[in-house]
Amino acid sequence: MARFTPKVVTANALLEGDVVYLTADNRWSRVHEEAELITEAEYGDQRLAFAAAQKNVIVGAYLADAKAGQNGPEPTHFREVFRTRGPSNYFHGKQAELN
Amino acid sequence: MYSYNEFDEAFVRARVAQFTHQVERRIDGSLTEEEFRPLRLMNGLYLQLHAYMLRVAIPYGTLNPHQMRQLAFIADSWDKGYGHFTTRQNIQFNWPKLPDVPKMLSALADVGMHAIQTSGNCVRNVTSDHFAGAAVDEIEDPRPYAELLRQWSTDHPEFQFLPRKFKIAITGAPNDRAVTKAHDIGLRMVKNAAGETGFEVIVGGGLGRTPMVGMVVREFLPIEDLLPYVEAVLSVYNTLGRRDNKYKARIKITLHETGKEEISRMVEERFAELRPLFGGNDQKLLADIREAFATPAFRNAPTDAYDAFYKADPVFRAWADTNLTQHRNDQYAIVTISLKAHGQTPGDATSDQMRVMADLAETYGHNELRISHEQNVILPHVHKGDLPAVHAALVKAGLGTANVGLISDIIACPGMDYCALATARSIPVAQEIATRFDALKLEHDIGPLKIKISGCINACGHHHVGHIGILGLDRAGVENYQITLGGDGTETAVIGERAGPGFAYDEIVPAIERLVQAYLEHREGPEETFLEAYRRLGLQPFKAALYPAEGNKDAA
Ligand code: HEM
Ligand code: SF4
Numbered sequence: 001m002a003r004f005t006p007k008v009v010t011a012n013a014l015l016e017g018d019v020v021y022l023t024a025d026n027r028w029s030r031v032h033e034e035a036e037l038i039t040e041a042e043y044g045d046q047r048l049a050f051a052a053a054q055k056n057v058i059v060g061a062y063l064a065d066a067k068a069g070q071n072g073p074e075p076t077h078f079r080e081v082f083r084t085r086g087p088s089n090y091f092h093g094k095q096a097e098l099n
Numbered sequence: 100m101y102s103y104n105e106f107d108e109a110f111v112r113a114r115v116a117q118f119t120h121q122v123e124r125r126i127d128g129s130l131t132e133e134e135f136r137p138l139r140l141m142n143g144l145y146l147q148l149h150a151y152m153l154r155v156a157i158p159y160g161t162l163n164p165h166q167m168r169q170l171a172f173i174a175d176s177w178d179k180g181y182g183h184f185t186t187r188q189n190i191q192f193n194w195p196k197l198p199d200v201p202k203m204l205s206a207l208a209d210v211g212m213h214a215i216q217t218s219g220n221c222v223r224n225v226t227s228d229h230f231a232g233a234a235v236d237e238i239e240d241p242r243p244y245a246e247l248l249r250q251w252s253t254d255h256p257e258f259q260f261l262p263r264k265f266k267i268a269i270t271g272a273p274n275d276r277a278v279t280k281a282h283d284i285g286l287r288m289v290k291n292a293a294g295e296t297g298f299e300v301i302v303g304g305g306l307g308r309t310p311m312v313g314m315v316v317r318e319f320l321p322i323e324d325l326l327p328y329v330e331a332v333l334s335v336y337n338t339l340g341r342r343d344n345k346y347k348a349r350i351k352i353t354l355h356e357t358g359k360e361e362i363s364r365m366v367e368e369r370f371a372e373l374r375p376l377f378g379g380n381d382q383k384l385l386a387d388i389r390e391a392f393a394t395p396a397f398r399n400a401p402t403d404a405y406d407a408f409y410k411a412d413p414v415f416r417a418w419a420d421t422n423l424t425q426h427r428n429d430q431y432a433i434v435t436i437s438l439k440a441h442g443q444t445p446g447d448a449t450s451d452q453m454r455v456m457a458d459l460a461e462t463y464g465h466n467e468l469r470i471s472h473e474q475n476v477i478l479p480h481v482h483k484g485d486l487p488a489v490h491a492a493l494v495k496a497g498l499g500t501a502n503v504g505l506i507s508d509i510i511a512c513p514g515m516d517y518c519a520l521a522t523a524r525s526i527p528v529a530q531e532i533a534t535r536f537d538a539l540k541l542e543h544d545i546g547p548l549k550i551k552i553s554g555c556i557n558a559c560g561h562h563h564v565g566h567i568g569i570l571g572l573d574r575a576g577v578e579n580y581q582i583t584l585g586g587d588g589t590e591t592a593v594i595g596e597r598a599g600p601g602f603a604y605d606e607i608v609p610a611i612e613r614l615v616q617a618y619l620e621h622r623e624g625p626e627e628t629f630l631e632a633y634r635r636l637g638l639q640p641f642k643a644a645l646y647p648a649e650g651n652k653d654a655a
Contacts, residue, residue: 015196017150017196018150019148055132056126078573078577087149087516087517088516088526
């Protein structure tokens, strides 16, 4: 069986469009490190189904590759890195709002 | 310019009211995202990487000062104080929140604007020459026809669910500044042997993953036949276009699969059926629309101030040399305001800058503004005597960059800084190229050169028709940039040729620098532009500059 790459569940918030992550205690956090790191395929599918059912809170839930880091899960692909920060041409989005 | 009549006004207001309810129903849960998505797209609302995005149409790129100020007001009230002007003569707001969107649409309706048909598989914003009505080489102002097409296509019941999006561009001049050959339908005004004005109809152009230059399906279409003929093209496409595969759904593929002869035959057949159904009301409407585009009352006054400044002030002269275009009235000039200050985001304007441009249009520009597909703003009618004052005001607002048509006048799509479909970033690449060549102080020496950058294969940044095109891709989880050379978006349209393997993010700017150095070394003189040199020399010398290590390998 192919090895499972760890994942987080991510989506955009319905009202603001902000990038959000599903936490282990079923909250939607704006912070990637607070996401639940999923290490097993079947559990990943369950969490995604749970997320996708929250139709009035989030839009477009999907599983994104991640890895364990010092303060919690970290993104591995550059697209997901940008989603944790915001655009590179202006100091807008999370990079401005989370600090 | 054209102002909404009662019908337009009522229609747009009704749409705002309808969408307001749809947003409410989405928020209270009565609509699912699957139900809501097509509704929001019909109203120009996308969900991007970090936020929603509202795309507002600027029909054929024409705006009045009042509308420009309203865009500034919207940017300040519900966005982050700026807007992004795009290659399709739209403006995109990158940070709206869902509950605010109805207010934004209502503010747009207040000034006769909307976001309808800026997305979805329908006829999109009809684009046009940004110098329309002012250019010396023009046969006729194309905008009345663009407005006629806008009215005809807006909410047209037969064409709301086409196989795919449909883009129409129109120009009234032989020098094509509207990229008509890369549109689903391109219309170029021409004269026939009898000296009458009509349209050359080009069908099946497009960029995206299968770039194609359109084909001429009708060499001369009389003006009265415009709507029935365009309707015939759409009707044939609507029947034949492939709905089974979205990558094969554009009319360019239909044309290639069915063949030009057969399509032309079907279009002519359908046209023969439709023509008698147009009883002449469209021509009455056209006559009314034409009045709305009457030439402004040009001022007759000396232009000495211009001549004096041109001689005395090198900064003004540099700007005049790059940013002014000859006007059909020789006391006037067409001003291109560069939204490409070195290091800034191509096409972005702050709300303050929008207000400055609106004021200038009002004071000096006969109340007209245009958005160009090259992501700049145009004041089409400025008396030469007023140019020093206009220039001074622009400089003060950070809008005085003298680089139109030069290497830093780059088209860049939003790329992975905003767009959910992107495979790489494009804005920072544009910023770095501009900053680098500004530091080298080379760009005026290099001369006319069009760089166009897209952040994925969809080609929103027109990279295929850039003299140098840059396409950002994701290669095994890393940003990688492919270069195409020799593209051309004008009347001599050509799709650029791929130069070879791509470059990593930190290699792309040096690669462009090597390319440009090779041009400077090989050109016959400063009069030979990059594109001309490329056409004379072919890919080889440029390839050698791009991949020097490989040249060495071959030699070894
Ligand atoms: C949310 C942002 C955007 C999305 C989702 C998007 C999507 C797309 C897609 C899917 C295509 C390919 C169509 C095809 O090949 O059939 C395309 C083409 C194109 N888009 Fe965009 N786009 C976006 C932003 C823009 C912007 C900002 C511009 C203007 C700067 C633009 C202008 C164009 C143009 C000129 C083309 C190529 C011409 C053609 O349709 O063949 N788009 N876009
Ligand atoms: S080219 Fe790709 S990345 Fe750029 S705006 Fe279009 S869809 Fe987005």
